[in-house]
Amino acid sequence: MPRTVLVGAVLYDPKVAGIWEIIADFFDEHGCPIDVVFFTNYERQVDALLAGFVDIAWNSPLAWLDAQRRSNGTCRAIAMRDTDRDRVSHLVVRSDDEIQSVEDLRGKTIAVGAEDSPQATLIPLGMLQRAGLEPYRDVQVKRFDLLVGKHGDHIGGEAEALKCLLDGHADAAALLDLNWQAWSSDGTIDPKQVRILASTERFDHCVFTVRDDFAAEVEQQWLAVLYKMSYDNPQHRQMMDLEGLKRWLPGRTDCFSALNDAVTQQRFFEKS
Numbered sequence: 001m002p003r004t005v006l007v008g009a010v011l012y013d014p015k016v017a018g019i020w021e022i023i024a025d026f027f028d029e030h031g032c033p034i035d036v037v038f039f040t041n042y043e044r045q046v047d048a049l050l051a052g053f054v055d056i057a058w059n060s061p062l063a064w065l066d067a068q069r070r071s072n073g074t075c076r077a078i079a080m081r082d083t084d085r086d087r088v089s090h091l092v093v094r095s096d097d098e099i100q101s102v103e104d105l106r107g108k109t110i111a112v113g114a115e116d117s118p119q120a121t122l123i124p125l126g127m128l129q130r131a132g133l134e135p136y137r138d139v140q141v142k143r144f145d146l147l148v149g150k151h152g153d154h155i156g157g158e159a160e161a162l163k164c165l166l167d168g169h170a171d172a173a174a175l176l177d178l179n180w181q182a183w184s185s186d187g188t189i190d191p192k193q194v195r196i197l198a199s200t201e202r203f204d205h206c207v208f209t210v211r212d213d214f215a216a217e218v219e220q221q222w223l224a225v226l227y228k229m230s231y232d233n234p235q236h237r238q239m240m241d242l243e244g245l246k247r248w249l250p251g252r253t254d255c256f257s258a259l260n261d262a263v264t265q266q267r268f269f270e271k272s
Contacts, residue, residue, distance in 0.1 A: 004033045005222055008045045008054035011038040012153040015242050022239040023229075030225045041149030042116075046070065049209060056222070059209045060151035061118045061259050062268075067209050069269060077207035077251030078219060079226055083244050084205040085255070088177045089119045091127070091197045092165065099171060102131045102198050109140040111161035111170035116268075117152025118203070118259050120161065124174035126262030127200045135266075142170050155179055165194070172197060178244070204255035223250075 005027075009020055020036040027034045037054050039045040042063035049057040050070055056078075059067060067075045091110070093099045099108070105128070113120025121143065125135045133139050142164055146156035158175050162183070165173040175183075180196070183189040210219065229236045231246045240246065263269060 002031055002033055002221075003218060004035050005056060005218060006037055006054045007034050008037050008039060008048055008057040010042055010045055010058070010060070010150055010153065011040060012147065012150040019239050019242050022235070026229060026236070027222075027225050030228065032221050032225045034222075042066070042151050043149060049075075049211065052211070055210065055214060055218075057209045059207055060153060061203070061205050061207070061256060062116060062122070062151045062263070064207050064209055064253075065256060065260060065263060066269070071211065074212040075209050076212065076214075077253050078210055079208040079223060079248055080204065080206060080251050081243065081245035082247045082249050083178065084207065085249070085252070086202045087119065087205055088199045088202055089124050090175050090177060090180050090199050091124060091172050092162075092175055092180070092194050093172045093197045094165065094168075095191075095193055095195045097171065099197060102128065102133070105172055106133055106138050108171035109142055109169070110135075111142045111144070111164035111173040113143070113152050113157025113161055113174065114145045114148050114150075115143055116148055116150075117157055118262075119176040119205070120152050120158045120174050122262040122266065122268065123200050123203060123258050126258060126265060127198070129262075129265050162189070162194075201258050202255060203258045204252065207251045207253075 009016060024034050024036060042060050045057050046063050046067050048054045049067060064077060112124060115121060128135055128139055135141050144157040144160035147154055158179055161173040164170045184191060226248050229248060231237050231240050
């Protein structure tokens with residue numbers, strides 16, 4: 001009987017359980033059984049991966065860096081969503097504000113997401129630092145620490161940051177491009193009220209992470225099944241829409257420099 005692969009996932013939203021039920025059924029149908037272990041936060045998930053309790057961890061970008069840091073760079077990123085590649089975050093301001101550049105934020109207030117959100121806090125604040133503006137000194141920061149431990153995988157912190165901007169309690173807010181697009185489409189954001197001031201450099205998001213001792217033959221079988229999932233299949237489409245992708249792609253690790261620089265400058269792991 002094929003070995004059951006244990007996959008770790010963080011339960012940041014009730015829909016996550018349904019997503020993984022669909023994925024697990026698909027893997028079973030293709031003779032590659034998996035079982036899913038749910039965690040309430042990424043720190044515990046990284047603990048479990050490095051201790052060998054799970055074989056594969058569906059990691060946030062920050063959890064990927066944490067796994068690499070704690071494994072002396074020996075973990076591997078084996079797969080990701082198409083939408084995990086080449087993301088940016090925007091700094092947005094009210095359309096009627098006179099702010100025209102990042103430098104104009106000196107002495108102003110920026111609203112951000114949770115302290116451990118790569119896209120809504122760490123990377124945007126890193127962009128300010130590269131521009132010579134030190135957060136909490138040159139720029140005041142209003143942080144919305146919703147669901148800390150889930151690394152901003154929910155929209156709560158960003159939604160509160162946007163509301164803070166619209167209510168006039170901040171001069172700028174940090175939003176992931178995908179949320180900017182979604183909220184601009186559904187009417188949450190009125191383009192007459194809000195505009196993009198600046199965008200971060202491109203970065204990658206979530207990756208399936210394994211230890212260096214994960215068996216190559218098991219990995220290849222697992223990936224072969226994963227890549228068989230098709231958006232053209234209505235059953236797969238339901239899950240893929242919930243998970244926000246059209247295709248599974250190989251993992252890559254060369255687009256984490258913005259986050260790595262940000263956590264280094266902000267001494268994130270030293271404060272944890």
